[in-house]
Amino acid sequence: MSSNRNDRSKADSNNKPAKKKKSAVKILIKVLCFILCAVLGLGVGAFIYVYRTLGAVGFVNTPFVSKSQYETIEFDNLDDIDLDSGDVASSWQDGGHTRVYVNKKYPIKKVSQKDSKVENILVFGVDSRGTNDVTCRADAILIVSIDKRRDCVKMISLMRDTGVKIEGRSATDKLTHAYAYGGVGLLINTINDNFGLDIQRFVMLDFGSSSGIIDMVGGIELDVTAGEVKYANKSIAEENALLGTNVPLLTHGGRQTLNGVQATSWARIRSLDSDYVRSGRQRTLAIALMHKVAGFKKTAQIALLEDSAGMFETNMNSMDMMRIALDAVDVLGEVKEYRAPADGMFKVQSNPWMMIIDWDKQLPDLHRFIWEEE
Numbered sequence: 330m331s332s333n334r335n336d337r338s339k340a341d342s343n344n345k346p347a348k349k350k351k352s353a354v355k356i357l358i359k360v361l362c363f364i365l366c367a368v369l370g371l372g373v374g375a376f377i378y379v380y381r382t383l384g385a386v387g388f389v390n391t392p393f394v395s396k397s398q399y400e401t402i403e404f405d406n407l408d409d410i411d412l413d414s415g416d417v418a419s420s421w422q423d424g425g426h427t428r429v430y431v432n433k434k435y436p437i438k439k440v441s442q443k444d445s446k447v448e449n450i451l452v453f454g455v456d457s458r459g460t461n462d463v464t465c466r467a468d469a470i471l472i473v474s475i476d477k478r479r480d481c482v483k484m485i486s487l488m489r490d491t492g493v494k495i496e497g498r499s500a501t502d503k504l505t506h507a508y509a510y511g512g513v514g515l516l517i518n519t520i521n522d523n524f525g526l527d528i529q530r531f532v533m534l535d536f537g538s539s540s541g542i543i544d545m546v547g548g549i550e551l552d553v554t555a556g557e558v559k560y561a562n563k564s565i566a567e568e569n570a571l572l573g574t575n576v577p578l579l580t581h582g583g584r585q586t587l588n589g590v591q592a593t594s595w596a597r598i599r600s601l602d603s604d605y606v607r608s609g610r611q612r613t614l615a616i617a618l619m620h621k622v623a624g625f626k627k628t629a630q631i632a633l634l635e636d637s638a639g640m641f642e643t644n645m646n647s648m649d650m651m652r653i654a655l656d657a658v659d660v661l662g663e664v665k666e667y668r669a670p671a672d673g674m675f676k677v678q679s680n681p682w683m684m685i686i687d688w689d690k691q692l693p694d695l696h697r698f699i700w701e702e703e
Contacts, residue, residue, distance in 0.1 A: 387642035389429045391513060392436035393529075399438040399518075407497035407510050429533050429642045430455075435496070435511035438518050440527045444700055446478040448653065450645075451517060451531040455508065467508035467516055469611055472528065474699050475653065481663040483699060484612050491670060492683040493523040503683055513644075524669065525692055526699075532643040540589030542618070545633055546625070548586045549617040553595060555582035560601045564594035612666050619664070667698045 394402075442448065454469045467489065474483035489505035496515060507519040517528050543549055553561065562578040568590050569576055576590040587595060596610045622630060645653070674691040675684045696702045 387429075388646055389431060389513075389642050389644050391431055391644045392433055393439050394436045395439050399436070402434075402436075404497045405434065407495070408499055410510065429531075430508065430512040432512035432514060435514040435518070437514045437529065438521070440521055440529060442529075443527050444478065446476070447700055448475045448530075449473070449526055449528050449699065450475070450653070451520065451528050453508075453516070453531070453533055455533065466505045468505065470504065470520075471611065471615075472520075472526070476699075479701065481665055483665045483667065484615065485667045485669060485695070485699070486609075486612060487520065487524070487669050488684055490682060490684055491675075492678065492685045493519055495519050496522075501683070501685070503681075524695060530643070530645050530649065532641055532645070540593050543587075543589035543592050545636055546618065546621050548588045549592055549614070549621050550584060550586050551592060551595060551613065551617060552584045553579060553582050553587075556601060557595060557598055558582055560598045561591065561595040564597055565590055568594065609666075609668070616664050665698070667695070669695050671695075 450473045452471045452473055453467050455467060470487040470489060472483075472485040472487065474485065476483060487504060489503065491504045492501040493504045493507070495502050495507050495510060496518065497510065504519065504523075508516040513531055513533070517531060520526055521528055558579045558581065565576050565578055568574065574590070576588065579585075579587075579591060592614055596614045597607070598610065599607045622633065625633070643650075670684055670686045670691055671694060674694065675686045677683070678685050693702075
């Protein structure tokens with residue numbers, strides 16, 4: 330594993346330090362928080378208010394096609410595109426908002442929901458150079474599974490460097506690249522085809538909004554190790570330099586309340602350990618934020634909903650979000666976590682660095698976690 334870390338460290342050093350990784354966490358959180366806010370304290374008047382507020386959400390119209398239509402599409406040959414080289418800086422340093430990349434050449438393939446009581450939603454961040462750089466890589470990739478059958482929410486982190494089959498690429502490639510090749514449609518289709526999932530809806534939130542949501546709730550409590558302080562502070566300092574802010578550095582480890590920039594800087598730490606640990610931080614952040622919002626009074630939750638409307642982009646319309654909110658409100662008491670590929674179900678390819686999955690082991694294990702299949 331030490332060699333893996335070295336490979337990752339080299340990869341990180343090739344990227345500009347200012348790289349702002351949007352943890353899917355915050356995204357996911359955003360969604361669930363948003364959903365939670367929308368549902369708690371309904372009443373007829375509140376329902377109408379919430380429904381109208383949801384109209385301010387950044388709705389993205391994404392094309393869908395049937396499986397038979399999809400099979401007739403002639404996709405571009407993507408073999409000549411090289412996404413492993415090049416410099417990637419912050420996508421938010423100019424204070425703007427990167428839009429979801431929708432490539433009409435790669436529509437979302439319609440997939441039937443496997444279980445009417447289990448809905449899987451993709452939440453992800455992106456790794457871009459600037460607000461105009463929409464053809465960037467997907468960074469944090471998280472599946473939020475709302476399970477009404479077992480009354481729980483499940484969060485599945487998909488490692489960005491997982492080797493997968495991508496339409497148009499003749500060789501196995503990294504999952505993170507699918508978004509850059511063909512936008513959100515190709516990303517969703519790649520995940521569904523490789524992992525046997527039934528995702529149709531997504532949410533993407535930018536880095537600035539992620540931090541902003543955490544600040545709106547007054548920060549969140551997290552356990553920071555002594556070793557993490559140095560790396561979180563490096564990211565905080567970079568953020569201050571880019572945006573001219575003065576966010577305080579962390580002074581010690583231990584359980585403490587972090588503001589938005591501090592918390593997202595902590596969740597983005599990668600060079601200290603590994604992407605596996607990083608994905609765990611993202612899920613921890615998401616859960617902490619959900620619990621924080623759950624403890625708010627209903628009026629405060631509605632206020633958060635109003636303030637945060639429009640901070641993220643999704644292909645869910647107002648009715649979708651209200652429906653999911655109603656589904657989710659009763660199951661947020663228990664949150665289960667999973668990471669794919671899981672330990673013992675992959676090997677590492679060194680050049681290019683990639684996680685090669687043992688699909689015969691991984692798929693049954695993942696499906697057991699989501700649908701609890703035998």
